[in-house]
Amino acid sequence: MTATQPARPLSPDISVKPLRTLPSRRKPFFVELWQTAVGKKWIMAITGVMLMGFVFAHAVGNLKMYLGPADFDHYSEFLREILVPILPRTIFLWLLRIGLIAAFVFHIWAAASLTAMNRKANAPYVSRRDYVAANFAARTMRWTGIIILLFLIWHLADLTWGLKPIAPSDWTRGEAFNNVTESLERVGVAIFYVIANIALGIHLFHGSWSLFQSLGLNNPRFNKARRYFATGFAVLVAAMNISFPIMIQAGVVAG
């Protein structure tokens, strides 16, 4: 083709047809994250931190028991009155409860899902897992978790819902101090509370240690601090909680 020749028009048969756009196969970010082991670990860690905050605040709040019935019942009433009159009575408590229930459900869901993933990944290997690297707390997370769940169902029926025959015979709504002391004066219930809170301590120890790993914060330089934090947190919460049934049984706290 010389410079004087006009440019040939594109023949119609080679005209570029627009590509048909395929529907996107990508799922929403959180769904994709949820489907990975890393995503599930993040969910475990974040909900775990929320639950740790709750158990710590609950144990500290329960220390009011040592100040007597008036202080303890006043504290129980205060929880229902948070942000009144900006919000009607108990609304803020309900928002906290909803957050807590959501954290609890996602925590258990992620744990079950990770366990299923691990089982599938380990299925081809015939030999049993080598437990040398995993300590007692790590290996028993599922069992301590189940004990805590069973304890929680009992505990709510006992003190929050007043469900007979789990709750003490004269359980009365609004009389938190009387309800808890009457309940823990029963020897069997006190023993159950002690066992459940030892399980909680073991679970908290491993959970508060491994949450840093799950969030990718596992520099060996911080391992000592992580161990102090995990031990301190677990022992503190378990000691506060175990003190209540023991002191009630000893008659130091009496209704």
Ligand code: HEM
């Ligand atoms: C010895 C240890 C414990 C004692 C003495 C205790 C005491 C109480 C009491 C008195 C209430 C009722 C409060 C009220 O009516 O205002 C309560 C509620 C509750 N406790 Fe505990 N608790 C203990 C351990 C735990 C643990 C370890 C957990 C969690 C694993 C837990 C979770 C709850 C929950 C979710 C509620 C209901 C809160 C609400 O919806 O208002 N407690 N506890």
